[in-house]
Every structure is written in structure tokens, then in C-alpha cells.
Amino acid sequence: MNEITMHEVGLRDGLQIEKQVVPLEKKIAWVDALLAAGIKIVQLGSFVNPEKVPQMADTDKLFAHFGQPGKTPAAAVLSGLVLNEKGLERGMECGVGMFCMGVSASDTHSRKNTGKGTEEAVGQIIAMAQAALKAQKRVQVSIQSAFGCGFEGPIPPERVLSIVDRYLAAGIRNISLADTAGHAYPPQVESLYAEILKRDGKVELACHFHNTYGLGLANCYAAMRSGVKYFESALGGLGGCPFTKVAAGNVCTEDLVHSLQRQGLAGEIDLEKLVETARDLGRFFNRELPGFILKAGSIVHFEKAQ
Amino acid sequence: MNEITMHEVGLRDGLQIEKQVVPLEKKIAWVDALLAAGIKIVQLGSFVNPEKVPQMADTDKLFAHFGQPGKTPAAAVLSGLVLNEKGLERGMECGVGMFCMGVSASDTHSRKNTGKGTEEAVGQIIAMAQAALKAQKRVQVSIQSAFGCGFEGPIPPERVLSIVDRYLAAGIRNISLADTAGHAYPPQVESLYAEILKRDGKVELACHFHNTYGLGLANCYAAMRSGVKYFESALGGLGGCPFTKVAAGNVCTEDLVHSLQRQGLAGEIDLEKLVETARDLGRFFNRELPGFILKAGSIVHFEKAQ
Numbered sequence: 187m188n189e190i191t192m193h194e195v196g197l198r199d200g201l202q203i204e205k206q207v208v209p210l211e212k213k214i215a216w217v218d219a220l221l222a223a224g225i226k227i228v229q230l231g232s233f234v235n236p237e238k239v240p241q242m243a244d245t246d247k248l249f250a251h252f253g254q255p256g257k258t259p260a261a262a263v264l265s266g267l268v269l270n271e272k273g274l275e276r277g278m279e280c281g282v283g284m285f286c287m288g289v290s291a292s293d294t295h296s297r298k299n300t301g302k303g304t305e306e307a308v309g310q311i312i313a314m315a316q317a318a319l320k321a322q323k324r325v326q327v328s329i330q331s332a333f334g335c336g337f338e339g340p341i342p343p344e345r346v347l348s349i350v351d352r353y354l355a356a357g358i359r360n361i362s363l364a365d366t367a368g369h370a371y372p373p374q375v376e377s378l379y380a381e382i383l384k385r386d387g388k389v390e391l392a393c394h395f396h397n398t399y400g401l402g403l404a405n406c407y408a409a410m411r412s413g414v415k416y417f418e419s420a421l422g423g424l425g426g427c428p429f430t431k432v433a434a435g436n437v438c439t440e441d442l443v444h445s446l447q448r449q450g451l452a453g454e455i456d457l458e459k460l461v462e463t464a465r466d467l468g469r470f471f472n473r474e475l476p477g478f479i480l481k482a483g484s485i486v487h488f489e490k491a492q
Numbered sequence: 493m494n495e496i497t498m499h500e501v502g503l504r505d506g507l508q509i510e511k512q513v514v515p516l517e518k519k520i521a522w523v524d525a526l527l528a529a530g531i532k533i534v535q536l537g538s539f540v541n542p543e544k545v546p547q548m549a550d551t552d553k554l555f556a557h558f559g560q561p562g563k564t565p566a567a568a569v570l571s572g573l574v575l576n577e578k579g580l581e582r583g584m585e586c587g588v589g590m591f592c593m594g595v596s597a598s599d600t601h602s603r604k605n606t607g608k609g610t611e612e613a614v615g616q617i618i619a620m621a622q623a624a625l626k627a628q629k630r631v632q633v634s635i636q637s638a639f640g641c642g643f644e645g646p647i648p649p650e651r652v653l654s655i656v657d658r659y660l661a662a663g664i665r666n667i668s669l670a671d672t673a674g675h676a677y678p679p680q681v682e683s684l685y686a687e688i689l690k691r692d693g694k695v696e697l698a699c700h701f702h703n704t705y706g707l708g709l710a711n712c713y714a715a716m717r718s719g720v721k722y723f724e725s726a727l728g729g730l731g732g733c734p735f736t737k738v739a740a741g742n743v744c745t746e747d748l749v750h751s752l753q754r755q756g757l758a759g760e761i762d763l764e765k766l767v768e769t770a771r772d773l774g775r776f777f778n779r780e781l782p783g784f785i786l787k788a789g790s791i792v793h794f795e796k797a798q
Contacts, residue, residue, distance in 0.1 A: 334791070368788070371754040371755050372710075372755075374754075374755070398784070399750060399751065399784050399788055399791070400709050400784035401751055403709070403710045404678075404709045404713045404751070407678045408713070432788050432789065444705060445706070445707055449677050482738050483738065488640070488645035488646055
């Protein structure tokens with residue numbers, strides 16, 4: 187079995203759709219809890235226009251806070267999403283550890299999300315990724331709507347793979363496929379990752395699924411079988427892209443960790459702490475979050491008792 | 493890819509936990525809709541003490557209704573769950589097409605559910621199954637709590653396989669593994685079915701998962717990969733065994749059919765009709781059911797349009 191690294195994206199992909207703005211102190215408390223629970227990569231936010239997405243207005247401050255000595259465990263990585271050169275510049279200034287950036291394989295989604303078509307966006311993102319790599323930064327590039335689009339419907343795998351080819355040709359080998367619309371289904375997941383690995387067996391694969399149609403954990407299992415190492419998810423199952431057609435939550439972090447621990451993986455993560463933090467998110471937003479473990483409770487203690 | 497047969501168990505495993513008794517006419521309307529939607533096997537109910545489970549008091553009447561000429565499509569099979577000899581006798585009298593019966597691999601769950609330990613129950617169920625087979629009836633035997641028990645925790649695979657061995661030795665080759673407590677996780681599912689197929693490559697495999705920890709569809713995918721042909725599920729994701737510790741719904745029929753149709757399977761089923769019927773269940777019980785397609789809507793039209 188491959189080693190799994192959890193990448194918490196709840197503070198970005200979880201919060202950006204929420205109307206109630208989360209105060210900086212609350213975000214810090216949640217990130218502290220995530221790091222204490224042993225999550226390896228935590229995405230603190232995105233660098234976007236604060237007037238357009240007020241929820242992300244304090245991303246720079248969050249990085250500044252966690253850049254202070256002793257605030258972040260040595261093994262942890264803090265990632266930030268950048269959409270353009272201005273965002274990259276801000277991220278460089280405030281000490282982002284891992285830059286995430288990507289393009290949508292759906293032209294319609296790409297235009298709605300960034301104002302640019304896929305073709306134009308690929309060139310821009312590759313230039314940004316190369317600049318960040320040159321500055322010795324860790325970089326992950328993604329392809330959104332890789333498994334289907336709420337507007338366009340099916341996305342031909344060739345379209346996704348042509349973007350992968352351009353990433354690989356540019357020397358970028360940490361690649362995430364994002365299922366923005368939640369359209370992915372397990373055999374499709376296995377087949378698309380297998381095609382990438384045929385091109386380059388050493389590429390570092392990441393996945394990002396939404397649970398729109400109930401297949402989030404099934405797709406994670408398919409991704410794990412395919413050799414994917416980095417799993418992006420959101421505490422409580424928060425989230426959804428505001429620029430997609432049917433928005434629904436990310437794969438729920440504590441549900442995924444629970445299922446991994448059931449099979450003897452991710453043992454370094456403190457699941458109880460994750461569940462407590464997810465409960466706090468639910469209290470903050472004052473509603474029931476979609477996660478299953480929040481309702482049913484964990485059963486990993488059965489394994490530990492053996 | 494193997495051929496998939498859906499086995500709707502919502503009228504039994506879905507309703508038995510509901511306090512609001514469903515009138516016979518309503519059940520008939522739901523079964524009519526399921527049959528019209530192309531579901532191959534529909535479980536009409538169980539044969540239990542009507543005083544203990546009033547929701548199942550009209551099972552004999554339902555079979556009598558659907559036994560009338562023209563009420564059931566020729567290709568459809570109506571199944572009934574029997575727990576003891578008295579139930580078998582009632583089922584024989586009212587024209588059950590397929591008898592379902594089983595034992596729990598968890599001694600604690602077995603005693604709570606039937607008053608008998610696993611060992612005693614296996615002998616009884618095998619005798620009943622053989623009697624039904626002798627009467628030329630279709631029979632499916634199951635092992636409940638096959639992947640874990642809310643009371644006992646993990647169930648050793650050897651325990652499940654020893655029951656399988658006894659079923660096979662008795663000449664019964666249609667075997668369902670039921671995840672009553674929802675504890676199953678995908679690699680466990682693949683491994684347990686593989687062990688059964690090592691014993692007899694021609695056994696007809698069925699699965700029955702609950703979505704307690706969010707892994708229902710992931711486990712179905714693992715089962716499909718393992719060669720399982722019969723999938724038990726409940727419309728709207730209703731259900732849960734009243735004699736288990738954390739009760740949660742069955743795998744949701746329309747969500748499973750949706751995911752199958754996304755991958756080109758189960759094309760004979762009218763998904764829209766299933767969704768309409770699930771909506772009617774929600775209206776009847778006056779609450780939001782757990783199914784995902786009920787909320788997000790179907791996206792199989794994208795495939796059909798291509």
C-alpha cells in the first residue's frame with residue numbers, strides 16, 4: 187500500500203462558498219488543531235481579490251502568523267492557492283510553503299472562474315509554476331473539472347491529458363486532478379491516473395474530489411488503487427466551488443481519515459482531534475455538516491483495541 | 493464488466509425501522525413503480541411476528557396481490573425474508589419467488605436479532621434453505637455482520653468463511669454478505685469475496701451495504717470489482733437494522749444506479765422513475781432522505797446526449 191498524505195483544503199475550498207466570514211483568530215485556532223492532529227499539508231487560503239472573496243482577505247496575515255518561529259511543525263507544509271501573477275507575488279512575500287495553481291479542462295468553467303479560456307490559462311499557469319520552482323518553492327499544478335463539468339458535461343480524457351503533457355514538458359511533476367463538479371466515478375478515476383502514469387511513472391499524483399453524487403470516498407479508493415499519494419479534502423465535508431453549477435462539499439477529511447485508519451493507514455493522524463475540530467466548524471456555522479463520522483462516531487477504536 | 497442485478501430491499505430493510513406504518517396501498521404503489529422502473533428483484537417484506545414488527549404485518553397480502561395475473565413482469569422476482577420455519581411456511585403459502593434468509597456472524601448480534609447464537613442459527617437456516625430449494629424455490633442465504641459488528645467490533649474473516657463453507661457443503665450457492673453495521677471498507681470487501689471465490693468460482697455473490705460511515709458506494713465498487721452480481725439497496729437510502737448499535741441507511745438505490753449508469757451499466761433501469769419514487773417516500777415520511785441524487789439531481793443525461 188502506498189503512503190498517503192492528507193492535504194486539508196477546508197480553509198480555502200471549504201470557506202470560500204460560506205457567507206459568514208470567519209475571523210482570523212478562528213482560522214488560526216482551526217489550523218492549530220489541524221497541525222496538532224498531524225495533517226501534513228494545510229492550505230491556508232487563496233490569494234484573490236479581497237473585495238470579490240472577503241472570506242480570503244486575510245490569507246497573507248495567516249501565512250505571516252504561521253511563519254513565526256514555533257508556530258508550524260517542521261514536517262508540516264502550508265499551501266496557498268494562487269490564480270495569477272499578483273497572487274503569486276503576494277504568496278512569495280508572505281512565505282507560502284507550497285504553491286497550488288491550476289487550470290480548468292472545461293473552457294466554460296475556466297472562463298467563469300478566471301475570465302480566461304483553458305488554452306490561455308495553461309500558458310499563464312506554467313509560467314507561474316516555473317517562476318515558483320525557480321524560487322525553490324514546492325509547486326502543485328492542478329487540472330480542474332478533470333472528470334466532467336456541470337456546464338459542459340463530459341470532459342474528454344484527451345483534453346485532460348494534453349494539459350498533463352504540457353505540465354510534464356515544462357518540468358512540473360506534482361499534478362492534482364480536481365473533480366470540481368463531482369462528476370467522477372471510480373473506473374474513470376483509475377483509467378485517467380493510469381494514463382498519466384504511462385506518460386511518467388514518477389509523477390507525484392494528487393486528487394481532489396467533491397461528494398456531489400455520493401462517490402467521494404469511492405473515488406478516493408480508486409485513486410489510492412491508482413497510486414495517488416496526496417488527498418485533498420475538507421474538514422466536515424465543507425465546501426464547493428462557487429463558480430460551478432451544482433456546488434457540493436469536498437470529500438470530508440475525518441471520514442476519509444477514518445476509512446484509511448480502518449485499513450491500517452494514516453495511523454499518525456489524531457482522528458478524535460479532527461472530529462472535535464469539525465464539530466467546532468459545525469457550531470461556528472450553526473448547521474449540521476455533511477460528514478458521516480460527525481453523526482455515527484468513529485469505530486477505529488475497535489482496531490486499536492486488538 | 494459483470495452484469496449487475498439490483499435487489500431493492502427498501503420495503504423490508506428500509507421500512508422496518510420506521511415508526512409510521514405504511515398502508516398496503518402505498519406499498520403496492522411503490523412496488524409498482526420499482527417494477528416499472530426495471531428493478532429485477534424486489535423484496536416485498538419479511539415474515540415476522542406482526543405484533544413485534546407491525547410494519548411487516550401485510551407481507552403475505554403484498555405477495556398475494558403481486559401473485560395475481562399481470563401484476564408482476566415475467567422477468568421480475570419478488571423476494572421475501574424469512575427468519576424461521578413459521579415464516580418459511582407463510583412464504584410458501586403466499587407465493588414468494590425468492591427466499592432470503594441468513595445468520596449473523598456476530599454471536600451478540602445474532603442473539604439480539606433472533607434469540608439464537610450463530611452456531612445454532614446456521615443449522616436452522618441451512619435446513620430451511622434446503623427445504624425451500626427442494627420446493628423448487630430460488631434461495632439466497634446471507635451472512636449478516638460479515639464485515640464487523642457494532643457490539644463485537646471486528647469479525648474475523650475465518651468466522652464468515654466457516655459459515656460460507658457450511659452453506660457450500662449444503663449445496664447452497666447464492667450467498668450474500670451483509671454489512672449490517674456499516675463497518676466494511678473496500679480492501680476488506682475485495683479480500684473476503686476473493687476468499688469465497690477461491691472456494692467455489694461459480695458461487696453467485698450478492699452484497700448488502702449500509703452507509704453508516706460514508707463508504708456504501710465505495711464498498712459497492714469494491715464488490716463489483718470482486719465479481720459480485722447482486723446489489724441490495726434501498727430507495728432514498730432508507731433503513732437500518734433496529735437490532736444493531738448505530739443504525740444507518742442502506743446504500744441508496746438511485747445513487748447506486750446513477751453511478752452504474754455513469755459507467756455504462758444498468759442502462760435498462762429508468763432512473764428518473766426511481767428518483768420520483770424516492771421523492772414520494774420522502775413526502776410520505778415528511779423528511780429529507782439521505783440520497784444524494786435527490787438533492788443534486790442526475791447527470792446521466794450527459795452520457796445519453798453523446
